[in-house]
Amino acid sequence: MARRPEGPPPPPVVQRVRLRFAKRGRLRFLSHRDVARTFERGLRRAAVPMAYSAGFSPHPRISWVGAAPTGAASEAEYVELALAVEVEPARLQADLDAALPPGLDVVGVVVAEGIGLAERIDASRWVVRLPGVAEPELRDAVTELLRHEVVQVERATKDGRRRFDVRAAIVLAVCRAGNDTCAILELVVRHTTPAVRPDDVLTALGVVAGLRPSVPPEPTRLEQGRLRDDGTLADPLAPDRNDAGRLAGRSSA
Amino acid sequence: MSGQSLFARLEPLLPRVRRPVQYVGGEGNSIVKPWDAAVVRWALMYPDAYEVGLPNQGLQILYEILNEQPDVLAERTYSVWPDLEALLREHGLPQFTVDGHRSVRDFDVLGVSFSTELGYTNLLTALDLAGIPLQAERRGESDPLVVAGGHAAFNPEPIAGFVDAVVLGDGEQAVLGITEVIRGWKAAGAPGGRTELLGRLARRRLVYVPAFYDVTYRPDGRIQAVTANRDDVPTRPSKHTLSDLDAWPYPKAPLVPLAETVHERLSVEIFRGCTRGCRFCQAGMITRPVRERNIETVGAMVDAGLRATGFSEVGLLSLSSADHTEIGEIATGLADRYENEKVSLSLPSTRVDAFNVTLANEFSRNGRRSGLTFAPEGGSERLRKVINKMVGAEDLVRTVSTAYAHGWRQVKLYFMCGLPTETDQDVLEIADLAREVIRAGRRASGHRDIRCTVSIGGFVPKPHTPFQWVGQASHEVTDARLKLLRDTVRADKEIARAVGFRYHDGRPGIIEGLLARGDRRVGAVIERVWREGGRFDGWSEHFSFERWESACAAELEPLGVSLDWFTTRERDEREVLAWDHLDAGLDRDWLWADWQEALRGTELDDCRWTPCYDCGVCPTMGTDTQIGPTGRSLLPVVSVSAGSPVVTAAAVSVDGVDGVDIEAVPGGVEDGPAAGSRLRPAAVSSGTPA
Numbered sequence: 001m002a003r004r005p006e007g008p009p010p011p012p013v014v015q016r017v018r019l020r021f022a023k024r025g026r027l028r029f030l031s032h033r034d035v036a037r038t039f040e041r042g043l044r045r046a047a048v049p050m051a052y053s054a055g056f057s058p059h060p061r062i063s064w065v066g067a068a069p070t071g072a073a074s075e076a077e078y079v080e081l082a083l084a085v086e087v088e089p090a091r092l093q094a095d096l097d098a099a100l101p102p103g104l105d106v107v108g109v110v111v112a113e114g115i116g117l118a119e120r121i122d123a124s125r126w127v128v129r130l131p132g133v134a135e136p137e138l139r140d141a142v143t144e145l146l147r148h149e150v151v152q153v154e155r156a157t158k159d160g161r162r163r164f165d166v167r168a169a170i171v172l173a174v175c176r177a178g179n180d181t182c183a184i185l186e187l188v189v190r191h192t193t194p195a196v197r198p199d200d201v202l203t204a205l206g207v208v209a210g211l212r213p214s215v216p217p218e219p220t221r222l223e224q225g226r227l228r229d230d231g232t233l234a235d236p237l238a239p240d241r242n243d244a245g246r247l248a249g250r251s252s253a
Numbered sequence: 254m255s256g257q258s259l260f261a262r263l264e265p266l267l268p269r270v271r272r273p274v275q276y277v278g279g280e281g282n283s284i285v286k287p288w289d290a291a292v293v294r295w296a297l298m299y300p301d302a303y304e305v306g307l308p309n310q311g312l313q314i315l316y317e318i319l320n321e322q323p324d325v326l327a328e329r330t331y332s333v334w335p336d337l338e339a340l341l342r343e344h345g346l347p348q349f350t351v352d353g354h355r356s357v358r359d360f361d362v363l364g365v366s367f368s369t370e371l372g373y374t375n376l377l378t379a380l381d382l383a384g385i386p387l388q389a390e391r392r393g394e395s396d397p398l399v400v401a402g403g404h405a406a407f408n409p410e411p412i413a414g415f416v417d418a419v420v421l422g423d424g425e426q427a428v429l430g431i432t433e434v435i436r437g438w439k440a441a442g443a444p445g446g447r448t449e450l451l452g453r454l455a456r457r458r459l460v461y462v463p464a465f466y467d468v469t470y471r472p473d474g475r476i477q478a479v480t481a482n483r484d485d486v487p488t489r490p491s492k493h494t495l496s497d498l499d500a501w502p503y504p505k506a507p508l509v510p511l512a513e514t515v516h517e518r519l520s521v522e523i524f525r526g527c528t529r530g531c532r533f534c535q536a537g538m539i540t541r542p543v544r545e546r547n548i549e550t551v552g553a554m555v556d557a558g559l560r561a562t563g564f565s566e567v568g569l570l571s572l573s574s575a576d577h578t579e580i581g582e583i584a585t586g587l588a589d590r591y592e593n594e595k596v597s598l599s600l601p602s603t604r605v606d607a608f609n610v611t612l613a614n615e616f617s618r619n620g621r622r623s624g625l626t627f628a629p630e631g632g633s634e635r636l637r638k639v640i641n642k643m644v645g646a647e648d649l650v651r652t653v654s655t656a657y658a659h660g661w662r663q664v665k666l667y668f669m670c671g672l673p674t675e676t677d678q679d680v681l682e683i684a685d686l687a688r689e690v691i692r693a694g695r696r697a698s699g700h701r702d703i704r705c706t707v708s709i710g711g712f713v714p715k716p717h718t719p720f721q722w723v724g725q726a727s728h729e730v731t732d733a734r735l736k737l738l739r740d741t742v743r744a745d746k747e748i749a750r751a752v753g754f755r756y757h758d759g760r761p762g763i764i765e766g767l768l769a770r771g772d773r774r775v776g777a778v779i780e781r782v783w784r785e786g787g788r789f790d791g792w793s794e795h796f797s798f799e800r801w802e803s804a805c806a807a808e809l810e811p812l813g814v815s816l817d818w819f820t821t822r823e824r825d826e827r828e829v830l831a832w833d834h835l836d837a838g839l840d841r842d843w844l845w846a847d848w849q850e851a852l853r854g855t856e857l858d859d860c861r862w863t864p865c866y867d868c869g870v871c872p873t874m875g876t877d878t879q880i881g882p883t884g885r886s887l888l889p890v891v892s893v894s895a896g897s898p899v900v901t902a903a904a905v906s907v908d909g910v911d912g913v914d915i916e917a918v919p920g921g922v923e924d925g926p927a928a929g930s931r932l933r934p935a936a937v938s939s940g941t942p943a
Contacts, residue, residue, distance in 0.1 A: 041563030
């Protein structure tokens, strides 16, 4: 006889909140699984009233959107939480931020309104520091990369080794000089499957121009959002903030 | 400059190694203190991978106790994987701590906790990377004291040449005592250098210093004698025993790893020691007597620990957790308290009886009932009498039937192979037991889809047990018996598909046996294996039996001894054993008598419920069994706002360090009114009783 969990079903979701958080400093070495685990423990420590899934092993209802790869820092990671009790976003932000380790920092919380978060994100803006690479060297390589229509690279993904095009995802690639020994590459990359990451772009620079940095580059995601025609990104939480502002009596106002 | 962070130089290497997160530190409840404010500085090492070492309770307890001292700093270090080891060597970087990323060589003490002998080669990697000479006798005044502890350190003779000192037994008071001695010695201007420091530690009966004892050998290779070479040190250094575990509720704020580790849960030790008397079990022998934490302390530690960590699973730890005198009340109390909080409870190390199924049901009220584990250890009734594991086949079948009737879907059974007096027939009876279990499960559940996993480990004779004299079964014998058992199960159509079979080959067990019962001559084998690339010997992908075998041939055979001599050879009563000069409290005559009883198949009852059987521990160590029931209750739940005494004490100790700026990573040490008792460890007394 199959057992069923006793007691009433889990309480319903009364509120969804969306968080923007940063992954900084040495915590850039967290994998997505590490981030998720650390987040879940932070939520428990901060006593955030999560809604849970039903069944024998209830899980807090957390929806992740994309995830910066292991080793990449980010100023713009997003997650949506389903709550069983309404909370005040500012309070949630403060409590959760205090419960997370320094380097995993909650930078914004809004009450979810309207369409899903995932539908508001189709591109990322990255900045990649390249210690040991001079700016002219990087500039030449980027120019060469942009001259191509297709640049195939290979990477191990969770579905095994995959070969895919990098070039089509690149919306923008700009070079700057950090100083004499560190070039800076700014990228806007469209989200494709598999996701083209900064390290894929660097692999591509190696393929087309033989650029092979001797020191590992340091990528940071600055923004995610809907790509506008001018190459800038729309803040994915802006519609929630605007809606919340229009609705009287919302605790988030 | 001493104590500087090396992180800026380490960071560029991290993208090039597997799972870099294990080297960055920053775990919840980790602590980085300013270097210059500390007088005594400890580096605490678990000589295995971070994922195994981080959850280790012993290290977490000492880390917290030491850091609570205002003028003491303790940081952690773990074995680096070979990929990072190569990069550290290439870039001239040393073994580092994960807290402050400081060079291990800058510390006053390197304390290494050995749960298993297979960590010895990793000790050498760490010493070498740290720039500390491997041989203790070559170390200078600027090198840390290398101090070993943990269960394996009850026979530290194989690593005697690599360590300066050894702590036997419970570490809580010992580390504070060692700290006090170092503090005084430093304040006096380090008179007499490290030899004098070691002398002070030995005189205070805090540690065993191998260099203060000489070993002589007989022409046939056996030990002639182990004698102190100075008259101011104990003839037999003895173990430390912590009394009153309720006064030491550590860890109060357990570490919350960022990386994935082997145990992702809050561990709360509900008692220490075990007097069940299983003759193979070294832990049960060397941790006597039984000392329980009472139900209130357990309740407070679980509550405080959950709030400090955010873990969603609690494990109640001990050597046989169902033996706690108030385990039923604890189980029901915790299940009630956390019913709506999505906290799961687990009870590792349980015996085979129906009561345990009731406990397991309590712990899984709303959870999945997937697997229950029981450990009959021996396949036949006869063999279970030899090892003193009192489980009848009918008990097992009855227990298992109860479990299946309550919705458990799978039962795991643990056995050992290679036990003293074991024959093929004893091992084949494991198949009979498995058949009975499957049949019982099918009857109780009403369907055929019943699974039973049989997990088998090779028996390794350990020091300070009644089996310390036995000849270990050769790996050929163990492997042949396991093959016979597997073939028998596979040929039995009734159960072949219902029984899962897990075992490892017997060869790592032989090396574990060498290191467990070896003497100082084995040190050269360890060093040779390490020089030839031996690392992470507890990991099958790194372990090389051939490397150990050839190192034994090279280092032992010229001395007239061998790998077999140390492992498969039976010792007689009079032979001087390498660890006889170390006092775990056990009366040697009792151990021998119990070994003879084993051969006669005579069982022995637990002294908690029957008269004392004179193992010797309590009178020798001046200790007593400390058990309940207290009649107290886990409830009422300590209110969240007021904070439990345990949490309050942790907050007091961290906040109360005057003038010292501590970076405590958020993890729930809450500010709150200082209600309840302050749990400050008293300074260590002047040594353990003689």
